[in-house]
Amino acid sequence: MAYKALAGLILFMPYILWDVFLKGMETLSQPITLIATAAMGLEGIVKNEVQELGYDQVKTENGRVLFESDLSGIARSNLWLRTADRVKLLMGEFDAYTFDQLFEQTKALPWEEWISKDGFIHVVGKSHKSKLYSVPDCQSIVKKAIVSRLQEAYHINSRLEESGARYKVEVAILKDRVTLSMDTSGSGLHKRGYRVGQGDAPLKETLAAALVKLTNWSPEYPLIDPFAGSGTIPIEAALIGQNIAPGFNREFSAEEWGSVPNTIWEQALEEAEDLANYDQPLDIIGSDISHELVDIAKQNAMEAGLADLVKWKQMRVQDLNPKEEKGYLIGNPPYGERMGEQEVVEDIYQSLGRIMASYPKWSVYVMTSYEDFEEHYGQKATKKRKLFNGFIRTDYYQYFGK
Numbered sequence: 094m095a096y097k098a099l100a101g102l103i104l105f106m107p108y109i110l111w112d113v114f115l116k117g118m119e120t121l122s123q124p125i126t127l128i129a130t131a132a133m134g135l136e137g138i139v140k141n142e143v144q145e146l147g148y149d150q151v152k153t154e155n156g157r158v159l160f161e162s163d164l165s166g167i168a169r170s171n172l173w174l175r176t177a178d179r180v181k182l183l184m185g186e187f188d189a190y191t192f193d194q195l196f197e198q199t200k201a202l203p204w205e206e207w208i209s210k211d212g213f214i215h216v217v218g219k220s221h222k223s224k225l226y227s228v229p230d231c232q233s234i235v236k237k238a239i240v241s242r243l244q245e246a247y248h249i250n251s252r253l254e255e256s257g258a259r260y261k262v263e264v265a266i267l268k269d270r271v272t273l274s275m276d277t278s279g280s281g282l283h284k285r286g287y288r289v290g291q292g293d294a295p296l297k298e299t300l301a302a303a304l305v306k307l308t309n310w311s312p313e314y315p316l317i318d319p320f321a322g323s324g325t326i327p328i329e330a331a332l333i334g335q336n337i338a339p340g341f342n343r344e345f346s347a348e349e350w351g352s353v354p355n356t357i358w359e360q361a362l363e364e365a366e367d368l369a370n371y372d373q374p375l376d377i378i379g380s381d382i383s384h385e386l387v388d389i390a391k392q393n394a395m396e397a398g399l400a401d402l403v404k405w406k407q408m409r410v411q412d413l414n415p416k417e418e419k420g421y422l423i424g425n426p427p428y429g430e431r432m433g434e435q436e437v438v439e440d441i442y443q444s445l446g447r448i449m450a451s452y453p454k455w456s457v458y459v460m461t462s463y464e465d466f467e468e469h470y471g472q473k474a475t476k477k478r479k480l481f482n483g484f485i486r487t488d489y490y491q492y493f494g495k
């Protein structure tokens with residue numbers, strides 16, 4: 094009897110293996126929906142980036158961009174999106190008015206396709222204008238529903254071990270509509286892994302990349318940031334200029350998930366390596382009044398693998414003296430928000446305006462919260478765009494060169 098069973102198994106083994114292989118391929122190619130979260134005002138740029146990555150089923154909402162992809166989209170979007178905050182995997186959306194409805198509909202989702210049986214499940218939540226307003230209760234119900242689903246799927250009667258990879262689930266409820274997602278990024282995408290030092294008011298890397306992307310700069314042109322601080326804008330510009338994936342030097346949460354095979358990450362890294370253009374010459378200068386910050390910027394650039402690609406120097410903006418006839422100035426000067434700083438920043442803006450008036454072919458981009466910026470700069474901006482630097486509302490003043 095046992096012999097017959099063994100013979101049968103050997104006979105059918107190729108079919109069994111083929112079936113397992115096909116199932117694996119099915120999971121790899123199944124469409125998934127990803128959510129790239131974006132700071133207020135940056136949704137449009139994040140959308141462009143998603144489309145540049147080749148995803149065309151894209152929907153923009155407040156603070157997020159949803160797009161359809163296959164499994165490789167998890168690795169590619171985490172590696173490449175320069176201006177998004179993080180990438181989440183949409184698990185499901187439904188209406189819920191009672192805890193029972195929340196539990197049942199959460200349990201109905203195929204969590205076992207993503208979460209391993211020893212996965213550590215951490216649920217975070219938010220609720221707005223909804224019947225289910227107690228966030229801690231919603232979190233614990235979602236966790237119970239997922240655990241219950243996994244226990245059934247993995248035939249486990251006891252507690253789940255939760256000693257393995259980490260899965261951060263978010264339950265977000267808005268007007269009784271529940272969105273369940275899992276964070277694939279881990280730390281926010283602004284953490285590129287190169288910032289070893291910083292000044293008092295460093296820009297988030299994602300915002301710095303957005304400031305560059307909002308200009309028409311291309312790497313054939315010179316670029317100067319005369320308020321470089323820890324160097325975020327010049328470093329992000331150099332990464333853009335050489336088409337280096339911003340996530341190349343870091344890890345992501347979903348790399349630990351068995352459900353996103355290593356080959357997916359390896360292929361995405363290989364693609365990033367192929368697309369990087371390390372031979373692209375760059376003419377990028379970062380300067381700042383502070384010696385100490387210039388040293389920090391140099392170290393950050395080193396850490397980003399840019400070595401001497403960006404030129405750094407200590408200089409007051411009052412001494413700015415671009416060599417080329419045409420180029421781009423992108424800067425995030427002091428805003429004068431502290432007591433007594435007003436006169437200092439007005440002088441900075443005036444000097445910048447006076448100097449750049451002699452360079453009509455240069456395009457100038459300045460982000461500040463200072464309301465009378467244009468008055469002191471001495472010229473109305475060609476275009477203004479509202480942007481948030483953290484919680485500070487700023488304007489991005491754009492002067493297009495001739």
Ligand SMILES: C[S@@+](CC[C@H](N)C(=O)[O-])C[C@H]1O[C@@H](n2cnc3c(N)ncnc32)[C@H](O)[C@@H]1O
Nearest residue numbers: 295296320321322323325382409410425426427
């Ligand atoms: C808002 S911070 C810029 C932060 C920078 N974007 C970063 O990511 O670290 C403004 C910078 O302007 C510099 N600064 C202040 N007065 C200056 C001046 N007169 N000339 C040049 N830089 C000046 C400060 O040292 C500071 O680093």
